[in-house]
Amino acid sequence: MARLLVPSTRQSRGSFNASIHTLVEIRSLHTTPTGLTKEGLIMSKPELAKKETRVEQADARAREIERQMTDEERFSLIISLSGATGMLGGVRDKRYPEDAPLAAGYTPGVPRLGVPALLSSDASMGVTNPGFRPDDKGATAMPASILVGASFNPQLARDGGATIAREARMRGFNVQLAGGINLIRDPRNGRNYEYYSEDPLLSALLGAEAVNGIQAEGVISTLKHYTLNCNETNRHWLDAIIEPGAHRESDLLAFQIAIERSQPGAIMSGYNKVNGDYAGGNLHLLMDVLKGTFGYKGYVMSDWGATPAWDFALKGLDQESGIQFDALLWNSESFSEPLRQAYTEGKLSKERLSDMVRRILRTIYAVGVDRWGPAPKVDLARHNEIALETARQGIVLLKNDGVLPIALEKQMRIAVIGGYAQLGVPSGTGSGAVLPIGGYAAVVPIGGPGALGTHRNLFLMPSAPLTELKKLLPKAQIEFDPGQTAAEAALLARRSDLVIIFGIRVEGESFDLADLSLPWGQDTLIDAVATANPNTIVVLETGNPVSMPWREKVKAIVQAWYPGQAGGLAIAEVLTGKVNPSGRLPITFPADLAQTPRPQLPGLGTPWGTPTTIRYDEGAEVGYRWYAKNRAKPLYTFGHGLSYTTFAYSELRVEGGETVTASFNVTNIGRRDGTDVPQLYLTDAAGDRRMRLLAFERIELEPGEWRKITFKADPRLLARFDGKTGKWTIAEGTYSVAVGKSASDLVLTGNARLPARQFGS
Numbered sequence: 001m002a003r004l005l006v007p008s009t010r011q012s013r014g015s016f017n018a019s020i021h022t023l024v025e026i027r028s029l030h031t032t033p034t035g036l037t038k039e040g041l042i043m044s045k046p047e048l049a050k051k052e053t054r055v056e057q058a059d060a061r062a063r064e065i066e067r068q069m070t071d072e073e074r075f076s077l078i079i080s081l082s083g084a085t086g087m088l089g090g091v092r093d094k095r096y097p098e099d100a101p102l103a104a105g106y107t108p109g110v111p112r113l114g115v116p117a118l119l120s121s122d123a124s125m126g127v128t129n130p131g132f133r134p135d136d137k138g139a140t141a142m143p144a145s146i147l148v149g150a151s152f153n154p155q156l157a158r159d160g161g162a163t164i165a166r167e168a169r170m171r172g173f174n175v176q177l178a179g180g181i182n183l184i185r186d187p188r189n190g191r192n193y194e195y196y197s198e199d200p201l202l203s204a205l206l207g208a209e210a211v212n213g214i215q216a217e218g219v220i221s222t223l224k225h226y227t228l229n230c231n232e233t234n235r236h237w238l239d240a241i242i243e244p245g246a247h248r249e250s251d252l253l254a255f256q257i258a259i260e261r262s263q264p265g266a267i268m269s270g271y272n273k274v275n276g277d278y279a280g281g282n283l284h285l286l287m288d289v290l291k292g293t294f295g296y297k298g299y300v301m302s303d304w305g306a307t308p309a310w311d312f313a314l315k316g317l318d319q320e321s322g323i324q325f326d327a328l329l330w331n332s333e334s335f336s337e338p339l340r341q342a343y344t345e346g347k348l349s350k351e352r353l354s355d356m357v358r359r360i361l362r363t364i365y366a367v368g369v370d371r372w373g374p375a376p377k378v379d380l381a382r383h384n385e386i387a388l389e390t391a392r393q394g395i396v397l398l399k400n401d402g403v404l405p406i407a408l409e410k411q412m413r414i415a416v417i418g419g420y421a422q423l424g425v426p427s428g429t430g431s432g433a434v435l436p437i438g439g440y441a442a443v444v445p446i447g448g449p450g451a452l453g454t455h456r457n458l459f460l461m462p463s464a465p466l467t468e469l470k471k472l473l474p475k476a477q478i479e480f481d482p483g484q485t486a487a488e489a490a491l492l493a494r495r496s497d498l499v500i501i502f503g504i505r506v507e508g509e510s511f512d513l514a515d516l517s518l519p520w521g522q523d524t525l526i527d528a529v530a531t532a533n534p535n536t537i538v539v540l541e542t543g544n545p546v547s548m549p550w551r552e553k554v555k556a557i558v559q560a561w562y563p564g565q566a567g568g569l570a571i572a573e574v575l576t577g578k579v580n581p582s583g584r585l586p587i588t589f590p591a592d593l594a595q596t597p598r599p600q601l602p603g604l605g606t607p608w609g610t611p612t613t614i615r616y617d618e619g620a621e622v623g624y625r626w627y628a629k630n631r632a633k634p635l636y637t638f639g640h641g642l643s644y645t646t647f648a649y650s651e652l653r654v655e656g657g658e659t660v661t662a663s664f665n666v667t668n669i670g671r672r673d674g675t676d677v678p679q680l681y682l683t684d685a686a687g688d689r690r691m692r693l694l695a696f697e698r699i700e701l702e703p704g705e706w707r708k709i710t711f712k713a714d715p716r717l718l719a720r721f722d723g724k725t726g727k728w729t730i731a732e733g734t735y736s737v738a739v740g741k742s743a744s745d746l747v748l749t750g751n752a753r754l755p756a757r758q759f760g761s
C-alpha cells in the first residue's frame with residue numbers, strides 16, 4: 001500500500017469546513033466525482049455587498065409600497081388560503097381564483113402596486129402534490145432530510161434546495177415551505193425524517209444551505225417549525241416545557257445560526273405551545289428572541305390550523321396560513337373578521353398592521369419574487385443525479401463484519417428479501433411526501449386515527465433495489481422473497497450464499513412511533529433469516545432509529561433512511577462498493593427507550609385532541625449530549641458511520657483565547673478512495689462535563705493522502721446562556737476537546753485555557 005505522507009494540495013472535492021473560521025476559504029467551483037458542478041457555498045465580498053444593497057432597497061421599497069396601500073389590501077396580505085380542497089370536503093374555496101394553481105397557501109397580490117400573489121408549496125424534500133393538481137405528474141423526490149443530515153454535507157443541502165426551487169418556480173410557486181430544522185429530541189417522533197439531526201450546529205448549517213439554495217433561485221423559503229415541535233402526538237394541544245437558557249443553547253441556537261447564514265424570507269411557527277403559550281402567539285419567542293435578539297426582519301407565518309386567536313398578531317405572528325383550517329379547528333379565521341374587528345376597535349394598532357405587511361413585502365423584494373423573468377429551464381435528469389448523489393452520501397454503514405462490499409465478480413447465489421425491494425424504496429408520509437416523477441411504484445394505504453389518519457400510506461418510490469442489484473451484479477444469481485413469512489424466507493436464505501434483507505417502517509406527520517421495533521413481524525423475519533444464513537446484510541429504510549434485536553446475528557447493517565427517487569440505485573452502489581459509504585449518523589440510536597430522556601412518551605395513545613405536556617427536562621443535552629452526560633452506551637452514536645477504507649488522525653494542536661482552535665491531520669491509511677467526516681467535540685468546559693459538536697468537515701482522500709484540518713469553534717458552543725443577563729457566558733478554565741469518528745469514538749484529545757467572558761446576543 002502506497003503511503004504518500006505529503007500534504008494534499010488539491011481543493012477537497014465536496015468539502016465544507018463547518019467551523020466559523022475557514023468558511024471563506026473554501027468557496028470553490030468544483031466538480032464531484034459524479035460530475036455535478038457545484039456552486040460556491042459562501043458569497044464573495046462583492047456578491048455580499050450586492051445582496052446587502054438589495055436588502056436595504058427592499059426595506060425602503062416595502063415602507064414605500066405599504067404606505068400606499070389601503071387597509072383592505074393590507075388585510076388581504078396577512079392571510080393565506082389553502083388549496084387543499086380534498087381535505088376541506090372536496091370543495092374549492094370561492095375566494096381562491098380559478099386561474100391560480102392549487103397550492104398549500106395562496107395570498108392575493110396587489111396588482112396596482114406590482115405586489116405579486118404568494119403561492120406556497122411544501123416542503124423540504126421536493127415540490128409536493130397532495131392531489132391538488134391532477135395534471136402534475138410529479139417532481140424530483142429528494143431523499144429525506146434526515147439522510148441529508150447524515151451526509152454532513154451542506155453543499156448537498158444547497159444543491160437539493162436549488163433543485164426544489166427550480167421545480168417550484170416552473171409551477172409558479174414562489175414560497176417553498178422547506179427548512180425543517182426542529183432538533184430530533186425523541187426517536188419516536190414521526191416527522192424526524194423531515195428534520196436533519198439532533199445537533200444544533202449540524203441542523204443549522206444544513207438548513208441554512210437548503211434555504212440559500214432555494215432563495216438563490218428567487219423563491220422564498222421558510223425555516224420551520226419554530227420551535228420545539230419535536231413530537232407529533234396531540235401536536236395542536238402539546239405544551240413543550242423547557243428551561244429558557246437551555247432552549248437558547250439547543251433548538252433556538254439552531255434557528256439563530258441558520259437565520260444568520262441564510263436570512264430566510266419566512267419563519268413558520270409550530271403547532272405546539274412552548275412554556276404555556278402557543279408558538280405562533282408566543283410573545284417571548286417571537287418578539288423578544290426572534291425579532292429582538294436575532295434581529296429577524298422577515299415575516300412569521302403560522303402553520304396550517306395553528307392560529308386559534310386574532311391576538312396572535314399582537315404577539316408577533318405576521319401571517320395566518322391556510323385560514324380555512326383554523327375555521328375547522330378553532331371555529332374562526334382569526335386574521336379575517338376577528339382581526340379586522342380588533343383593528344376597528346383599536347385593539348390592533350395601525351403600526352402593527354403596517355409592520356406585518358412591511359415584513360411580507362420586504363421578503364418579496366429581498367428574495368426577488370417580484371422580479372421573476374421566465375421560469376428557468378429545468379433539467380430533470382440533472383435533478384435526478386442530485387437526488388442520487390445525495391442518497392449516496394447519506395447512506396450510513398452501521399456494521400460490517402467483512403461481508404461488504406459484495407464482490408462484483410463472484411458467482412454467488414444472493415437472496416433479496418422483504419421491504420418491497422422488488423418495487424422500490426419507501427418514503428415518509430404527510431405534507432412532506434413528494435409524488436416522484438412518473439408516479440409512485442405503489443401506494444399501500446395504512447390509515448390510522450386522527451386528522452391525518454386517512455393520509456397515512458406506504459409510498460414506494462420507483463427505484464427498486466432488486467433491479468439495481470441485478471444490474472450491478474450480473475454474475476450473481478439473485479432471487480427474491482417478499483418476506484411474507486419467516487419460514488418461507490428462511491428457505492431461500494438457507495440455499496443462498498448471501499442474504500440482503502430490507503427492513504422498512506412507515507413514519508410520518510401526525511403520528512409518533514409507539515416503540516422502535518420494525519412493524520409487520522420484520523424483526524422475527526430478520527432473526528429467522530439470519531439463523532438460516534449467517535451471511536445476512538440488513539438494509540434499513542426508516543426515518544428513525546430501530547431497536548435491532550437481531551443485531552449480533554447479522555454480518556452487516558446499512559441505514560438507508562428514505563433515500564428518495566434514486567434510492568434503490570444508491571443502495572445497490574453502496575452494497576457493491578461502487579460507492580464507498582460516507583454517511584454518518586445525525587441521530588443516536590439508543591440501546592432501548594429506557595436510555596432516552598423520556599422512556600414513556602406523554603400522551604402517546606390518548607385520543608387526538610388530548611391536552612398533553614412534554615417536559616424537555618434534558619434541556620440542551622439533546623441526543624449524544626444526553627448519552628454522554630449519563631455515561632450511557634447507545635447502539636450507535638451520533639457521528640458513527642463506517643467506510644470501506646480506514647482513516648487515521650494525528651497531530652492534534654489546540655489553542656485557547658476567545659474560542660477554541662484545533663488543527664489535526666487526517667490520513668487515508670486504507671486501500672481505496674474514501675470520504676471521512678472528522679468531528680471536533682467539546683467534552684469538558686471548565687470542569688463541567690458537557691459534550692458539544694464544535695465542527696466537522698467532509699474530506700475525500702485517496703489512499704495514503706492526508707490533509708491538515710483547522711477548526712475554530714463558534715464560541716456559543718462553548719458557553720452557557722444565562723437567562724438572567726441575556727448573555728452567553730464562558731467560565732474561565734480548561735476546555736477539553738476531542739477529535740472523533742463519532743461522539744463516542746474519540747481518537748485524539750487536547751485542552752485549551754479560556755479566559756472568563758460574556759457576550760451577547
Ligand code: BGC
Nearest residue numbers: 104122123177224303304431
Ligand atoms: C405542516 C407544515 C406544512 C403545512 C402546509 C402542516 O400540516 O406541519 O409543515 O408546511 O402543513 O401543508
